[in-house]
Amino acid sequence: MSKEPKALSKREQIEAMLPWYESGQLDDADAKAVADYLADHPGVADQLALIEEERGETTLLNQARGTPSARALDRLMDSIEAHEAANPSLASTKKAVWGWASRLVGAPVPASLQWVAAAAAILIVAQGVSLGVLLTSGSPFSSGSDKPAGQSYETASGPSRAVVREQGPGVVKGTFALVQFTDTATVSEINAILTEKGFTVVDGPKPRGFYKVRISDQALDNKARDTILDELMTRQELVSLALPAE
Amino acid sequence: MSTADQDKDLIARIAAKEHEAMQALFARHNVRVFRFLMGRMRNEAHAEELTNEVFLEVWKHAGRYEGRSAVSTWVLAIAHNMAMSQLRKRKEDELEDGAAEQVADDSDDPETSAQKRSKAEVMREVIDRLSDEHREVIDLVYYHEKSVREVSEIVGIPEATVKTRMHYARKSLGEMMKEAGIDRGWP
Numbered sequence: 001m002s003k004e005p006k007a008l009s010k011r012e013q014i015e016a017m018l019p020w021y022e023s024g025q026l027d028d029a030d031a032k033a034v035a036d037y038l039a040d041h042p043g044v045a046d047q048l049a050l051i052e053e054e055r056g057e058t059t060l061l062n063q064a065r066g067t068p069s070a071r072a073l074d075r076l077m078d079s080i081e082a083h084e085a086a087n088p089s090l091a092s093t094k095k096a097v098w099g100w101a102s103r104l105v106g107a108p109v110p111a112s113l114q115w116v117a118a119a120a121a122i123l124i125v126a127q128g129v130s131l132g133v134l135l136t137s138g139s140p141f142s143s144g145s146d147k148p149a150g151q152s153y154e155t156a157s158g159p160s161r162a163v164v165r166e167q168g169p170g171v172v173k174g175t176f177a178l179v180q181f182t183d184t185a186t187v188s189e190i191n192a193i194l195t196e197k198g199f200t201v202v203d204g205p206k207p208r209g210f211y212k213v214r215i216s217d218q219a220l221d222n223k224a225r226d227t228i229l230d231e232l233m234t235r236q237e238l239v240s241l242a243l244p245a246e
Numbered sequence: 247m248s249t250a251d252q253d254k255d256l257i258a259r260i261a262a263k264e265h266e267a268m269q270a271l272f273a274r275h276n277v278r279v280f281r282f283l284m285g286r287m288r289n290e291a292h293a294e295e296l297t298n299e300v301f302l303e304v305w306k307h308a309g310r311y312e313g314r315s316a317v318s319t320w321v322l323a324i325a326h327n328m329a330m331s332q333l334r335k336r337k338e339d340e341l342e343d344g345a346a347e348q349v350a351d352d353s354d355d356p357e358t359s360a361q362k363r364s365k366a367e368v369m370r371e372v373i374d375r376l377s378d379e380h381r382e383v384i385d386l387v388y389y390h391e392k393s394v395r396e397v398s399e400i401v402g403i404p405e406a407t408v409k410t411r412m413h414y415a416r417k418s419l420g421e422m423m424k425e426a427g428i429d430r431g432w433p
Contacts, residue, residue: 008410016413017394025393050430054419057369058388064370065284067277068294076272077265079302084263 022051175216176245185238253317261308285385286329300325323400372422380415
């Protein structure tokens with residue numbers, strides 16, 4: 001069997017590059033060196049036919065090696081589940097954030113935008129979370145006491161800093177809508193329209209990408225509510241659909 | 247989006263722990279990885295087990311992929327390293343168990359064999375009988391269509407060594423063909 005000496009002759013150096021010359025994978029300098037050599041030594045070019053033959057038989061040999069069993073993917077996914085179960089915190093958090101982001105801006109989210117989308121999701125939900133966190137000044141909760149039922153809260157979202165009264169877990173007064181944002185709406189655009197209108201996301205994403213948005217801290221009548229929704233629907237570049245919600 | 251870009255996008259999504267992206271990447275590359283490992287491990291069950299481990303490594307470390315090489319090159323480099331590790335372990339186990347099992351070669355002598363089969367069949371048999379290193383470089387260049395730089399990344403050797411190794415793999419192939427009664431005119 002052939003040994004592998006350290007140095008090749010000029011001819012051998014050219015021969016060594018022929019497989020990649022034949023497949024067009026050499027850089028310009030090497031391709032020119034080979035082409036020039038072949039022009040002066042046409043006999044060496046006979047090897048190109050041998051290389052083509054070797055390539056064909058190698059391909060057939062590889063194809064004859066078969067394919068993994070039909071269970072291979074299931075086994076891989078089982079292995080991944082087991083790995084995640086052993087490392088729950090990082091995996092589940094990342095997965096939750098990505099899934100959340102994807103639903104927010106419309107799946108699938110391009111990889112390059114995933115962190116942006118995740119940031120959007122966090123921003124929007126943070127608005128909702130703020131409902132239950134920020135108290136009016138002087139409240140017992142703001143000084144560190146436990147939160148009593150029926151406590152008065154103030155949102156930090158929107159210019160009006162509207163007061164919302166919490167009447168129990170998950171119950172917030174006001175007028176609400178289900179809003180579906182367009183696939184092309186950006187993070188900053190969504191945040192801007194929520195801030196501009198003084199709206200607050202209080203829940204979501206729900207099926208089909210809807211978010212429950214508080215459009216007023218007052219219980220508006222249907223006419224006033226519909227006026228707001230109609231106005232929202234004029235922002236077609238950002239809002240796909242806006243429906244009344246309880 | 248090119249196939250290479252699609253692969254890179256899948257890796258980014260796998261780094262974000264999207265199972266669907268992992269399934270898509272597996273569908274695109276599992277056969278080639280399996281065949282590459284079959285060439286090294288020479289055993290279907292071992293190759294499949296290692297294929298599983300290669301993609302599990304991809305799942306765990308997708309965040310480390312820097313995008314400087316094609317995803318297929320990165321995945322094959324993982325496969326190469328895992329195969330090398332397994333083969334080293336296998337050799338150690340064999341040494342611990344005493345002399346390596348000698349496999350009796352009860353086939354016809356090469357020349358007789360060549361008379362029975364076509365030149366193409368003999369060539370495939372010869373490629374399969376090349377040394378591990380030579381068979382690997384032949385597989386990577388001819389079947390996986392890897393460039394000099396990519397083979398260098400996968401195998402972890404300098405580019406000049408890749409060219410030299412491929413040259414001597416081809417010379418060995420030609421010499422073994424000649425021993426089998428088929429003179430191709432080179433070397």
